[in-house]
Amino acid sequence: TQLLEQSPQFLSIQEGENLTVYCNSSSVFSSLQWYRQEPGEGPVLLVTVVTGGEVKKLKRLTFQFGDARKDSSLHITAAQPGDTGLYLCAGEGETDSWGKLQFGAGTQVVVTP
Amino acid sequence: DTGVSQDPRHKITKRGQNVTFRCDPISEHNRLYWYRQTLGQGPEFLTYFQNEAQLEKSRLLSDRFSAERPKGSFSTLEIQRTEQGDSAMYLCASSEQVSSFAGYTFGSGTRLTVV
Numbered sequence: 001t002q003l004l005e006q007s008p009q010f011l012s013i014q015e016g017e018n019l020t021v022y023c024n025s026s027s028v029f030s031s032l033q034w035y036r037q038e039p040g041e042g043p044v045l046l047v048t049v050v051t052g053g054e055v056k057k058l059k060r061l062t063f064q065f066g067d068a069r070k071d072s073s074l075h076i077t078a079a080q081p082g083d084t085g086l087y088l089c090a091g092e093g094e095t096d097s098w099g100k101l102q103f104g105a106g107t108q109v110v111v112t113p
Numbered sequence: 114d115t116g117v118s119q120d121p122r123h124k125i126t127k128r129g130q131n132v133t134f135r136c137d138p139i140s141e142h143n144r145l146y147w148y149r150q151t152l153g154q155g156p157e158f159l160t161y162f163q164n165e166a167q168l169e170k171s172r173l174l175s176d177r178f179s180a181e182r183p184k185g186s187f188s189t190l191e192i193q194r195t196e197q198g199d200s201a202m203y204l205c206a207s208s209e210q211v212s213s214f215a216g217y218t219f220g221s222g223t224r225l226t227v228v
């Protein structure tokens with residue numbers, strides 16, 4: 001059972017457009033991470049957010065952690081074909097003291113030239 | 114260090130056979146995790162080690178599954194009497210922090226197909 005709900009499940013856009021992916025839960029997380037996964041490969045860490053309300057920017061990617069630490073969003077500005085991939089959010093529960101991550105089902109993003 | 118290595122990358126086996134996968138984590142990482150990922154889903158936690166100690170196993174892990182990490186270095190995941198439902202990508206990850214703030218480093222996975 002995935003405790004983290006990601007939306008949308010699939011997103012297809014053209015190069016240059018903006019997109020936002022959402023990650024929601026009824027649980028509070030001590031930290032939340034975003035990964036990108038390409039076909040046949042393992043996920044690669046993009047960012048970790050820890051503080052409620054935190055905003056982090058990584059070039060054209062902006063990550064936000066909700067004030068209540070139950071939700072997060074990933075916004076990509078001027079998407080490029082290289083942004084294509086499966087975007088996964090993963091949360092560390094407040095009671096999980098040893099770093100266990102729970103993953104959402106992912107959002108498949110396709111950016112066409 | 115070239116990251117987390119998993120072997121083999123692909124495995125096709127007949128139902129009922131046993132299979133074993135290997136994971137070599139980043140050398141200074143003392144935590145090692147096994148996850149399973151099926152098509153259209155995110156990774157699901159299976160088990161984890163701190164050094165050589167296996168500290169938690171998911172309820173997803175039936176008694177046909179066993180994992181070891183002798184000497185706290187590489188780890189193996191064995192599946193006995195494989196079933197078609199075991200077909201999935203098996204991912205290994207390692208981390209060095211007590212918390213996950215530093216993130217996991219994943220291997221490329223082992224794709225298991227049970228026919």
